[in-house]
Amino acid sequence: MLMTPGPTAVPEPVREAMSRELINPDVDPEFRAIYDRVTERLATVYGIDADGSGGEAGPGGARDVVVLGGEGILGLEAAVASLVEPGTEVLCLANGLYGEGFADFVESYGGDPTVVAAGHDEPLPLDALDEALAADDADFDVATMVHCETPTGALNDVDAALDRIEAADAEVLTVVDAVSSLGGVSVPTERIDVCLGASQKCFSAPPGLATAAVSERAWAAMAARDPHSLYANFLPFRDVSDGFPYTHLTTEVVALDAALGLLVDEGLDAVRERHEAAAARCRERGAALGLETVPGPERSSPTVTAFETPGRAETLQERLREDHDVLLATGLGDGAADVLRVGHMGHNARIERVDEAMDALAAVL
Known part of the structure; x- marks a missing residue:
């Protein structure tokens, strides 16, 4: 996924x-x-x-x-x-x-x-x-x-x-x-x-x-x-x-x-509400796993969540892909090793898709 x-x-x-x-x-x-x-x-x-x-x-x-x-x-x-x-x-x-x-x-x-x-x-x-x-x-x-x-x-x-x-x-x-x-x-x-x-x-x-x-x-x-x-x-x-x-x-x-x-x-209002709901679920699930977001929840976008995973991002990404067929992104530049990103945008801004990704992340943490 x-x-x-x-x-x-x-x-x-x-x-x-x-x-x-x-x-x-x-x-x-x-x-x-x-x-x-x-x-x-x-x-x-x-x-x-x-x-x-x-x-x-x-x-x-x-x-x-x-x-x-x-x-x-x-x-x-x-x-x-x-x-x-x-x-x-x-x-x-x-x-x-x-x-x-x-x-x-x-x-x-x-x-x-x-x-x-x-x-x-x-x-x-x-x-x-x-x-x-x-x-x-x-x-x-x-x-x-x-x-x-x-x-x-x-x-x-x-x-x-x-x-x-x-x-x-x-x-x-x-x-x-x-x-x-x-x-x-x-x-x-x-x-x-x-x-x-x-x-x-x-x-x-x-x-x-x-x-x-x-x-x-x-x-x-x-x-x-x-x-x-x-x-x-x-x-x-x-x-x-x-x-x-x-x-x-x-x-x-x-x-x-x-x-x-x-x-x-679908309607733009409904689309934006769907993004807000998906983002909220992603951050709720992340908080339950002890993960913090990079800019803080009040400044995080409804389209993407960047979790702080110091030194573990690339390893987690690999295990998610190989063990659960879920592909997330690491950070870019200086954050490549320390940030793991979930993209809940567009078609992916759906609670069930966020839950599947976060279930997999919970399993590899």
Whole structure:
């Protein structure tokens, strides 16, 4: 049983959709109809098209949804590649691996990152953010942050960070990695210029697609910068009425369409309640086993739980896989040996699946 925080288990209706005859995305109009339905369903999940009006306006104007062919990290790089050029000042707010990783992308595209960081077990450093924004030489063009830091299971208070950025400089473009929360947790997309998601997390489709909701002013900034990359670039996807910039990942788009259909049919409120219930059960079972979560339960995401298992994570992972056919994830980077993660997101956000995984974990502890 796959219980990792992405890729997640793919439900049977999605697998069935993938087994159908291949559609040529370059010449068959059926594919365009499927792609359009995917973006419409994504807009509903992003919370920017709940009334069917074509996109809710917020700071920066209405949002458009696009789907790029590539694993979720493509979205992070494409956001930077599309908005950053030599000399672009970028504030990178970080309390984890992916928040810090934004700065690496910024440097690779010639930008100047200012990293405002906290420890991986700490909340976003909002006081330090205020100081950075108030500095005499502060002149940021873009700000980046992560909603759910998957390696630690932390759900960050991006609303509080956005409040401070908007108050200090309403012209700063904001980029939020919501890859591990979108679809399982409410995301304030209407306040974000580029809000990133991916197929393999809460949607429970296979890895291979990066999604984004992009504001009007972000589109304008991208057009003014004229990004040099074709692949790591959102601009070619803004208008695909005359075709896609490259052959799209047909099977993955069909799978995402089926996965989003399940999610929308269930209802977003019900989906989020299911994630909350699964997370609560996972942490209740973990506490009974004497396990503590990395960021603390009040800051842990409804989509993933990271248990502290000092020095034992890899051994426990191996025994779970070999003895019980349950696959969990260890931490990443410095936490690889000390953190064991249960992914209760998407299709896996169900009490019975959490119980099966925690029964196995209890047996190997």
